[in-house]
Amino acid sequence: xxxxxxxxxxxxxxxxxxxxxxxxxxxxxxxxxxxxxxxxxxxxxxxxxxxxxxxxxxxxxxxxxxxxxxxxxxxxxxxxxxxxxxxxxxxxxxxxxxxxxxxxxxxxxxxxxxxxxxxxxxxxxxxxxxxxxxxxxxxxxxxxxx
Amino acid sequence: xxxxxxxxxxxxxxxxxxxxxxxxxxxxxxxxxxxxxxxxxxxxxxxxxxxxxxxxxxxxxxxxxxxxxxxxxxxxxxxxxxxxxxxxxxxxxxxxxxxxxxxxxxxxxxxxxxxxxxxxxxxxxxxxxxxxxxxxxxxxxxxxx
Numbered sequence: 531x532x533x534x535x536x537x538x539x540x541x542x543x544x545x546x547x548x549x550x551x552x553x554x555x556x557x558x559x560x561x562x563x564x565x566x567x568x569x570x571x572x573x574x575x576x577x578x579x580x581x582x583x584x585x586x587x588x589x590x591x592x593x594x595x596x597x598x599x600x601x602x603x604x605x606x607x608x609x610x611x612x613x614x615x616x617x618x619x620x621x622x623x624x625x626x627x628x629x630x631x632x633x634x635x636x637x638x639x640x641x642x643x644x645x646x647x648x649x650x651x652x653x654x655x656x657x658x659x660x661x662x663x664x665x666x667x668x669x670x671x672x673x674x675x676x
Numbered sequence: 677x678x679x680x681x682x683x684x685x686x687x688x689x690x691x692x693x694x695x696x697x698x699x700x701x702x703x704x705x706x707x708x709x710x711x712x713x714x715x716x717x718x719x720x721x722x723x724x725x726x727x728x729x730x731x732x733x734x735x736x737x738x739x740x741x742x743x744x745x746x747x748x749x750x751x752x753x754x755x756x757x758x759x760x761x762x763x764x765x766x767x768x769x770x771x772x773x774x775x776x777x778x779x780x781x782x783x784x785x786x787x788x789x790x791x792x793x794x795x796x797x798x799x800x801x802x803x804x805x806x807x808x809x810x811x812x813x814x815x816x817x818x819x820x821x
Contacts, residue, residue, distance in 0.1 A: 552816065559812060560682040560745075563805040564730075567689025567749045569798050570696075571725040577745070602745070640801060651808045658815050665820055 540668060546595035547588045548661040553600055554581040554621065555654040561602075562650060565626075565643050572634035576626040577602075578646070584621060679813045681747070686809065688728060688748030689802035695751050696723045696795045700788050707783045710771040717771075718781040720757035725749050757782055 558579055568574040579602045587593040602623035628637030699721050709718040730745035759782045767776030 552819075556679055556682075556812065556816075559679065559805075559809060560685065563682040563685040563689075563802075563809065564727075564746045564748060566798075566801050566805045567685050567692070568725070568727050568746065569689075569801065570693075570794070571727050571749055574727055574746075640797075644801060644804065647805055647808050651812060654812050655815050658819055661819055662821070 543589050543591055543595075545661065545664050547585050548657050548664065550581070550588050550595055550598055551585055551657045552654065552661070553598075554579070554584070555650055555657060557581075557600060557602070557621065558650050559647075559654070562643055562647050565638050566640070566647070569636070569638045569640050569643075572636060574636045574638060576628070576637045576639070576643070578624045578626055580622045580624055679809050679816070682809045683806060685748040686802045686806040688750065690799060690806070692723075692725060692749045692751050693795045693799040693802065695754075696725075697792065697799070699723050699754060700792050700795065703783050703788050704785065704792075706781060707785055707788075709781055710769070710778060717761050717779045718783070720759070720781065720783045721754050722757055723751050724753045724755060726752045 558581075561577055561579060565574075565576045565578075568576075584593065584598065588595050588598065599620040602621045604623045604625065626637055626639070626642075628635070629639060703720050706718040712718050726749070728747045728750045730747040761782050762780040764778045764780050765776055766772055766778045769778045772778045
């Protein structure tokens with residue numbers, strides 16, 4: 531079923547998508563901070579999440595924003611591997627490949643983590659700004675031009 | 677998982693790197709100590725890091741594997757380096773044996789300095805992550821303002 535979720539009330543799917551996006555950037559920040567703090571832990575597997583697909587589904591109305599599952603999961607289902615999985619309405623966990631040659635099997639690339647940290651911070655600020663812009667429009671509609 | 681959790685994660689990284697720095701300082705300070713309360717020369721110490729088990733364990737569904745998300749880092753122990761002591765010929769030394777050999781600590785100053793730089797940089801990275809969490813939290817408070 532496509533686009534079945536109706537948005538009742540004042541807030542449209544863009545506002546709901548921004549809400550999910552802000553939750554996503556906060557969760558992602560947790561994972562990045564965890565990767566950075568474990569930069570010297572032997573055998574540590576660096577992790578990341580992807581929630582762009584989820585945002586797209588919230589925006590198109592395929593996923594109810596009230597029922598979004600923010601628990602990251604590694605999806606190894608054959609459908610997903612074949613690129614056919616359309617049932618996924620959660621946050622996808624990504625195991626980062628260790629590109630550096632490290633003797634202790636730690637896969638944290640500190641340069642990549644710091645870049646992701648800066649990028650994630652900017653995205654978070656952008657989402658908050660956009661949400662505020664949406665609310666401002668709503669306020670103007672309610673109050674009229676005073 | 678909120679921003680306070682991520683601040684805790686960064687704080688655990690800071691504290692772990694600080695403990696590591698303390699141990700490095702101790703190694704450097706004792707680089708020439710030939711006599712300890714145990715009667716041996718000073719043995720180099722090392723810290724062991726391990727990931728703190730996280731709050732969220734993933735629910736295992738159809739072909740979805742559980743994964744421990746982790747919640748920062750912890751120092752699980754400080755262990756002694758078992759490598760042999762350095763032997764230096766110095767017959768005048770009070771701790772020299774009958775052949776004039778003095779056992780010196782197994783501390784390599786160059787190794788300690790490299791570890792010190794690594795610990796400093798890792799500490800700075802955690803500070804940056806902490807500042808970012810603070811900035812994100814303050815920005816979040818602006819919603820609807």
